[in-house]
Amino acid sequence: MLRNCARLLLRGTALSVRPQAVHSVRCSFPGITRTFAEEQPRDYGFPNATWNSNMMGLYQTYLAQCNGGGWRKIPSYNTTVHHIAGDPLDPARETRLFTRNLDQDGDGFEYCMFYNKAERRMVCLFQPGPYLEGPPGYTHGGCIATIIDSTAGAGAVYLCGSVMTANLNINYKNPIRLGSTVIVDSKVEKIENRKVYTTCHIRSHDDTVLHTESTVLFIKLNV
Numbered sequence: 001m002l003r004n005c006a007r008l009l010l011r012g013t014a015l016s017v018r019p020q021a022v023h024s025v026r027c028s029f030p031g032i033t034r035t036f037a038e039e040q041p042r043d044y045g046f047p048n049a050t051w052n053s054n055m056m057g058l059y060q061t062y063l064a065q066c067n068g069g070g071w072r073k074i075p076s077y078n079t080t081v082h083h084i085a086g087d088p089l090d091p092a093r094e095t096r097l098f099t100r101n102l103d104q105d106g107d108g109f110e111y112c113m114f115y116n117k118a119e120r121r122m123v124c125l126f127q128p129g130p131y132l133e134g135p136p137g138y139t140h141g142g143c144i145a146t147i148i149d150s151t152a153g154a155g156a157v158y159l160c161g162s163v164m165t166a167n168l169n170i171n172y173k174n175p176i177r178l179g180s181t182v183i184v185d186s187k188v189e190k191i192e193n194r195k196v197y198t199t200c201h202i203r204s205h206d207d208t209v210l211h212t213e214s215t216v217l218f219i220k221l222n223v
């Protein structure tokens with residue numbers, strides 16, 4: 001009951017601070033083509049009340065490196081259509097990015113990303129919420145695969161344009177506790193024609209624990 005009240009309160013707060021400007025969004029990606037008018041989308045990559053102190057600390061550290069340090073914070077919306085512009089669509093169709101499919105802040109994938117073009121790196125600060133449970137108290141392996149795919153995928157997209165994941169290999173070394181903060185660090189290692197080879201490591205917020213090591217192969221589209 002208390003939890004529900006708190007949720008309603010938070011939801012009201014989130015809605016009241018949401019920008020109200022109306023604009024048009026156009027998108028074209030394999031399987032999705034649409035255009036619609038809606039409120040200015042919320043950028044979920046900004047801090048909210050559910051972020052813990054480690055998440056906030058890392059956010060500030062990376063943000064500080066955005067001023068001449070080679071990094072930039074990239075926006076994070078709840079549909080890919082906000083990211084990618086394209087052709088007209090079916091306005092009746094509604095989509096939701098898998099990692100942003102829970103309405104309540106803190107329940108699921110809580111994250112933000114920073115990009116360094118010179119280093120070909122995309123870094124994601126990730127705080128898994130209680131609805132991502134796999135083993136008791138720990139993050140489900142599929143959710144971990146998702147955040148790896150999303151981080152390395154975003155890095156490949158920013159460097160090469162549209163891509164699809166062709167292969168994803170993960171060694172799970174140490175479990176990730178729900179509510180903790182980890183750093184998902186991906187890098188484009190090489191590009192061979194349409195193939196984009198990336199590596200991705202997940203480490204604890206203080207760099208003392210290696211949680212996963214992985215490789216992801218993306219294939220460039222529309223070339």
Ligand SMILES: CCCCCCCCCCCCCC(=O)SCCNC(=O)CCNC(=O)[C@H](O)C(C)(C)COP(=O)(O)OP(=O)(O)OC[C@H]1O[C@@H](n2cnc3c(N)ncnc32)[C@H](O)[C@@H]1OP(=O)(O)O
Binds near residue numbers: 167
């Ligand atoms: C601005 C935006 C910001 C970003 C925001 C959004 C963030 C969201 C990010 C979310 C991210 C989430 C992302 C997701 O979740 S993507 C969703 C999950 N992935 C899929 O569903 C992909 C399904 N597969 C396919 O569509 C096709 O098979 C693809 C497109 C991958 C290739 O079919 P295509 O017919 O086009 O190409 P090709 O067969 O001629 O092959 C081309 C070359 O590639 C080589 N090859 C192919 N497969 C493999 C393999 N498995 N291992 C090794 N090599 C492989 C192949 O040998 C050949 O090499 P070469 O002979 O030329 O040397």
